[in-house]
Amino acid sequence: MNKYTKSITISIKDRNWSFNLLADKTFDKLHNCDGDSRCAVTMANQYRVDFRKTDWCFEDIIHELGHVYKAMTETVTADLTPLQVEETMCQIIAKNYFDIGRNAGLITEKFFGRE
Numbered sequence: 001m002n003k004y005t006k007s008i009t010i011s012i013k014d015r016n017w018s019f020n021l022l023a024d025k026t027f028d029k030l031h032n033c034d035g036d037s038r039c040a041v042t043m044a045n046q047y048r049v050d051f052r053k054t055d056w057c058f059e060d061i062i063h064e065l066g067h068v069y070k071a072m073t074e075t076v077t078a079d080l081t082p083l084q085v086e087e088t089m090c091q092i093i094a095k096n097y098f099d100i101g102r103n104a105g106l107i108t109e110k111f112f113g114r115e
Contacts, residue, residue, distance in 0.1 A: 005053055008110040010103050013072040018048045019061075021111045027052040040064050044071035056111070061104045069096050 006021040022030070027050060031041045039055035042048075042064050049064045069092045080088065093100070 006111055006113075008107055010106060012068055012099070012103065015047055015072065017068055019064075019107045019110075020048065020050045021053055021056065022050050024052055024054055042067035042071070044068070051111070058104065058108055061107050062100060065100050065103055066092070069100065 005023055008019050009016050010019065011017075031038050031050060031052075038052070039057075040049065040051045040060045040063070043050070044067065049068065051060065051064075066089065070089065073088065073092060075088055078084075
């Protein structure tokens with residue numbers, strides 16, 4: 001059995017990202033082995049986002065897409081102050097608002113099974 005319950009690949013900033021809805025047991029083994037209760041994790045170095053099957057919601061998808069778009073900026077190695085991070089995230093949202101919404105919709109449709 002495939003460890004991914006459902007998966008979708010979306011090109012973001014010319015890079016393919018994989019979004020995966022994992023069975024709870026698989027997700028917990030990979031991402032909650034420390035006893036935490038994460039419901040989603042973005043692994044920017046792998047261009048992959050995993051969601052826990054019973055815990056994800058639309059807001060979580062948008063949140064993780066924020067991590068994705070931040071990872072795709074040129075500020076990844078910068079030592080930013082909190083104010084600079086805030087400004088950077090506001091600019092990312094302003095520049096990518098429609099793409100974030102469209103991609104969140106695609107992921108949600110895939111996870112709900114309305115393909």
